Amino acid sequence: ADEGALLTGTVSRVAVAGRVSFTDIGVSSSAPSGQTWRLTVTRSSLPPAVSANFTFTSSAETQMVLAPSFVPATNSCYAFAGTGAAACAAYRPQGVSALGSVVFGGVPFSQQPVLNFELKGRGLQLPEFGGINVSCALVDATSGDLVPGDPMIGTTTTEALGGRTHFTDIGVSLAGSNYKLRFDTPGATSVFGPTFSVTPGPPDTVSALVSPEAAPKSGAEFARQPSALVLDAGGNNVSVSVQVSARLQSGGVLGGNTAVRTVDGTAAFTDLSVDAPGSGYVVVFQVTDACCGVVREAETAPFDIVVGDPHALEETVAPAGAAGGAAFATQPAVRVLDAGGNLLTGDSTTVVTAEIGQDNSLFLTQLGGAAVDGGHDVLDIEPFADENGTRYVVVARNYDGTTYLVNSTLYLWNETTEALQLVQEVPSLGAWDWESFAVPGGGTFLAVANNFREVSSDNGVPLGSFSTKSFLFKLQGGRAVFAAAIDTYGATSFEAFQIGSATFLGVTNSFDGASNTVPSELFRVTDLSDDTFGLNVQVTSFQQLPSSSAYDMEFVAVGTERYLAVANNFQGAGYAANSSVLRFAEGAFAPWEEVETYGAVAVASFHLGTERSFLAFASALSPTLDVADGGLVDVYEFAGGGLVRRQRFTGVHGARSMSHFRLNQADWLALATDPAPAQGAGGLLLTLWNTSTCASAASCGVNFTAYRMDQSGGGLQS
The missing domain is CATH 2.60.40.3960 (Velvet domain)
Incomplete structure (x- = not known):
């Protein structure tokens, strides 16, 4: 029977391109369910089209x-x-x-x-x-x-x-x-x-909430500190505390605490600064989804850095040629710097006053080799003073004749008795080097380069690993307190320095147990210690540095440029290993120059006046690679956009380390030598470049000559 009245919707349609499509027809709710139905489609003069049978439910x-x-x-x-x-x-x-x-x-x-x-x-x-x-x-x-x-x-x-x-x-x-x-x-x-x-989930996006003001001053903390907002995938503020790190997109060094944790999704930085003037700086925030390992980044608005206010003085010429009642033959000179270490070339108003006082630091250095550490191989003696001027010496004990599991020692210099008194034994593992340094606002720190971690012995032969941890200590109450452990590989030396307000600690790695071609590494040290949470020192990897069995590292500033020199001792299958100099550019150190060295053991830097800067590399061997021919010292000058060798000092037998100092208007290089390769005549070799006879610093030819050999029975560190 025809039940067309039960259909709903538009039941008549016009054909389009030979096709008719219905869009909204259905069955009325009043139609009885449970019966069998079919649809019939008709057109006048054409036979009908009939659908298959179907049922429906109301x-x-x-x-x-x-x-x-x-x-x-x-x-x-x-x-x-x-x-x-x-x-x-x-x-x-x-x-x-x-x-x-x-x-x-x-x-x-x-x-x-x-x-x-x-x-x-x-x-x-x-x-x-x-x-x-x-x-x-x-x-x-x-x-x-x-x-x-x-x-x-x-x-x-x-x-x-x-x-x-x-x-x-x-x-x-x-x-x-x-x-x-x-x-x-x-x-x-x-x-x-x-x-x-x-629940708010892990971090998914980060955005810059606040950017620094338009023109902060170099080295000074931003007046408007930046902040970042961290959201989950749903746009909710993350509820857990996650770390947000900050860095500069390029150029300069971002000072302050560059890693903070969020509170209700917001990471508020409090003490950021940029060391060098420049334009178009951008702070990049970075957060990592700890579950999925996805890194998200966001950028602040660009801003410029202008030269800051007077903040510090830097001596560029030391007084020399003192005689009672007469002016110094060489008058002192200083530079006025802003907080970022930049020369204030436009400053013509700052008044600098000279004063005089007694300095016993040279006397202390000479007494640093006291016989209190007899019976041990001592590879380094580090004199230093804390922020209150109290003087100390820390001694790197490497080996006692049977084991490398020996502690180093910390001494206090008693001003009254003029003698060293033991403060404590400090944990170390086959120590090669100690480095003392200060973190602005954070006190005095000591880092020990642990070369070898002994775990057992076989018929008196120590067995262990060169892949060990070196240690960082903070001086608190006159004692060294453990602050952090640093992954190192046959560590041979530490070098601490500052760029702007940032403190860096470089380590030279020499061997990882399988290869001498192991990179050295640069770390950034941040002291977050306070009275509430106690000791809290962060050591984060800043950059790996190419090196091959590196023995020493030296930071040097030449004008506005910063450099790191790395002394490489061994490469491939031999000691003909070039050493390298890296230059700081765009927020990192990049290879700049290589110099010819042969089993390099040390590198030192020094300046002559404000005009000339030098690097000296000490090699244990010479180009012949024959121990009988001894080693050499090459002195390079920063000149003409590169390094120019000014002198090669030969015939140095058994060189193990080297230091530069200036005394009585002359430059000195002190080399510690080992008696074995030095044919039994090891000790302290002093070489002198007497610049007092030069008409001017610019015209003075480099000429170090042997001055004196003090035979000390085999001291290995100058």
Whole structure:
């Protein structure tokens, strides 16, 4: 029978290109269910087209049911089990321990909701049910009201096919609690999922909240300190504390504490500065998703750095030629610098006053080799003074004749008795070198280069590893207190220096147990110690430096340029190993020059007046590589945009280390020599370049000559 009255929608359509497509026809809700039906399509003068038979169920008999297996949760790389578990543990909300039992903002559900269309009361799925849309919305679990805004992600409307609908990528972005999902389709009762909460997830984006002011002064802390905002994938402030690091995009050195942790998603820096004037500086913030290992970055607005205010004085010419009642033959000169170490060329108002006082530092250095460490191979003696002027000596004990497991020793210089008194033994492992240095506002530090970690012995032969840790100590209450351990590989020396307000510590590595071609490394030292949290010293890797069995490192500033010289002792299969000089540019040290050396053991720098700067490299061997021919010292001058060799001093037997000092208007190089290769005549070799006879610094030819050999029974360090 013709039941056309039961059809709904537009039942007549005009053909387009020979085709007719119906878009909205359906069966009236008043049509009886459970019967067999078919559609007939007609056109006058043409035979009708008839569909296959079908049945339908009335909406009153149909219900939409959420599959009971659906539990709102997120997994993927944010899971709490398997790879990355330790890194992700920090993001686990309190009380949550099971895998997939938490929802992170902005992350699709790990198990997507599925809804079936069934006959009410019978649980039978209706496979013929389809062609209608099902939508999903986020509501308050108590009131049922929609959560305002746009709190969901993914495709929230999908079409039912074959009696079911399956969402594929939905999730919730907005962190909060007491949520439910509501599913709706025309003609059916709404369906609600279980109650759940959304937790801010791991960091996904970082953005610059505040940029520095337009023109900060070099070396001075920004008046407007930058800050960064860290959000999860849903745009929520991260709730856990994550580290945000800051660096300059290029040029200069960013001073201050460059790594801070977020509080409610905001990382607020407090003491950043830039050392050198320049334009177009940009601070780059970086945060790492600890679960997934994804690095995110953001940049501040560009800003310029202008020359700062007078901050420090630097001696460029030392007084010399003193005679009672007469002016110095060589008058002292100083430079006025800003906080970034830049010369204030426009300063014509600063008044500098000269004063005189007694300095016992040379006397102390001479007494540093007291026999209190007899019975040990001593490879370094480091005299230093703390921030209060109290003088100390730390001694690097390397070996006691049977083992490398010997501590080094720290001594106090007693001003009254003019003698060294033992303060403490300081832990070390086959120590080669000690370096003392100060961190601005942080006090005095001591670093020991541990060369070999002995673990056992075989018939008196020590066995162990060159891949060991060197130690950093802070001087507190007159004692060395452990502050940090640094990964090193056959460490031979440390070199500490500052660029702007940043403190760097360079280590020369010589052997990793398998190869001599092991890079040396540059670390940045930041002291965050305070009265509340106690000792807190951060040592972070800044840069690896190419080297081959490196023995020594020297930092030198020449005008506005900064350099690092590395003495390489062994390369490939021999001692014909060039040493290298690196120049600081665009925020890092890059290879600049190589110099000819033969088993280099030391490098030293010095200046002649304000006009000339030098590097001296000491080699244990000569170009013949024959021990009988001894070694040499090459003196290079920074000139013409490179290094020019000014002198080669030969016949130095058994050189182990070298230091430069200036005394009585003359330059001295002191070389410690080993008695074995020095044919039994080891000791301290003093070489002199007497510049007092020069008409001017610019015209003075380099001419170091042997002055005196003090035989000390085999001292190995100058």
